[in-house]
Amino acid sequence: MTWDAINDLDPWMQTAAGLAALVVVAYVLRAVVRFGLLKTASRLRAAPQATAWLRTLLDDRVLTQAAQVVPSLVIQTGIGAVAHLPLMVSTVVRNVAIAVTVLQVARLLMAVLDGVQQRNEDRLHTDQNTRSIKSYVQLGKLLITLVAGIVMVAVLIDRSPLILLSGLGAMSAVLMLVFKDTILSFTAGVQLAGNDMLRVGDWLQMDQVGADGAVVDMALNTVKIRNWDNTITTIPTWRLMSDSFKNWRGMSESGGRRIKRSLRIDTESIRFLSETEIGELGRIQLLAPYLHSKVEEITAYNRDFSTQAPDMADEVVNLRQLTNIGTYRAYVNQYLRAHPRLRKDMTLMARMMEATAEGTPLEVYAFTDTTAWQEYEAIQGDIFDHLMAILPEFGLRAFQYPSGSDVKIALRLNEVRALDS
Incomplete structure (x- = not known):
């Protein structure tokens, strides 16, 4: 055209x-x-x-x-x-x-x-x-x-x-009301990012909202947490600044995860060790150096005391003696130091806690050389398996409340004793 x-x-x-x-x-x-x-x-x-x-x-x-x-x-x-x-x-x-x-x-x-x-x-x-x-x-x-x-x-x-x-x-007042959470969340997000308080991938624990897991998403208004049971908890971003939370990133970056667990000893099983028992325990490789130095120290002290106060040397209470729980604590310390999966550059000790109605706690405080959960639990389990199994060697018992079977056995023993009498 x-x-x-x-x-x-x-x-x-x-x-x-x-x-x-x-x-x-x-x-x-x-x-x-x-x-x-x-x-x-x-x-x-x-x-x-x-x-x-x-x-x-x-x-x-x-x-x-x-x-x-x-x-x-x-x-x-x-x-x-x-x-x-x-x-x-x-x-x-x-x-x-x-x-x-x-x-x-x-x-x-x-x-x-x-x-x-x-x-x-x-x-x-x-x-x-x-x-x-x-x-x-x-x-x-x-x-x-x-x-x-x-x-x-x-x-x-x-x-x-x-x-x-x-x-x-x-309309600023109306806009402030409509975008209140957005403004608060943005301010909180800036503070979280500026102070490096939280990142995607961090393990966050916030008991107030039932969150305990990895941060999978950080948006303007919400932070999503994948909990250990694979459920998702959504937290308003502003709550992370108004409430407290625990970030496990420091543990992950340190390369060591803390073991802080107590073994409760039956107080009635705590006593002094006899010379025969000391000799038997001396065969334990980890314990032999400790017993050798400790026996020499106690022997020297008791000898000096007997020289200074011969009339009181016959009383056991006046002399120093080894206890089974003190010796056991020394063994646990040596066992932890020799363990290949525990960090030696971090706090490592076994300590006595205050006795309670549930026995005398012996707490293990140490750090594993891994932060992986499965490996950590396996290491911790192996340590306490061994420490519980070796208790009878020191004449100690773990504390536990009597169960129904214990009550039945006690009642049967009483019946047998009554019949015998």
Whole structure:
């Protein structure tokens, strides 16, 4: 069709043809721009000097979204060239195209933020020092959405955005109420990140909300915890600043996990050791050096005491003697120092605790050379298996409440004694 033929058409036909041509040109240019951007970006990404940030910005999804801006730009610049189009219609179409352009630019910026967040999440799996930026990305998206919404509404009603912003000032109280949790959570997120208090992958314990597990996601408003039983606990971010929580990262980074468990000794089984028992215990390799030095020390003390107060040397209470629980404690200390899976550069000891109605606790305080839960439990179990099994060698008994079987045995013994008498 020639230009003369087009000019001979009715005005509305010319307008329709102009609009159709404008739409075709807009979407053809979008395809051309998209093809050019993707072709150029693939070469730049493959270049040896391309950085990780450059690859993020040149991601196919970002460039595809960038190409979406072209049609609205073409329409808003070319709508004035359409013949016989009423001024009001032209203005409305131009304003709508500008609003669409703002929308597409906002989506482009969000795509860039998504790419940055994805890169950050990839680094989280390989670098434990990397901090999650999801809350910042979500806040950025929220701000972009608010700004884009204000500009789009202002363009559609053909008013300055400043007029809308002045109206929003009167609604600040309402906005503060609506976004109260978001503002509190963002402030808490900044403090958590700035002070390095919590990261994705940390083991968090917060008894107030029933959370005890690994941090799997840190968003603007919530933090997700995968508990040890694979349930998910969602905590508002602001609660992490208003309430206390325990972060086990320090334990993981130290390379040692603490053992702090007590073995309760039956107080009635505690007594002095005889010379025969000392000789038998001297055959234990870990205990022999201790017994040798201790016996020499006690013998020298008792000899001096007998010289100074011969009339009191016959009383056992005046002389020093080895106890079975003290000797057992020395054995436990030596056993812990010789254990190959315990850290020698951290606190390592067995200590006596205050006696209670449930016996005399002997507490083991040590750190394993691993923080893996299964290995830690296996090491701890092996240690206490051995310590409980060797108690009879020292004449000691573990404390436990009498069970139903113990009561029945006691009653039968009383019946037998009654019959014998």
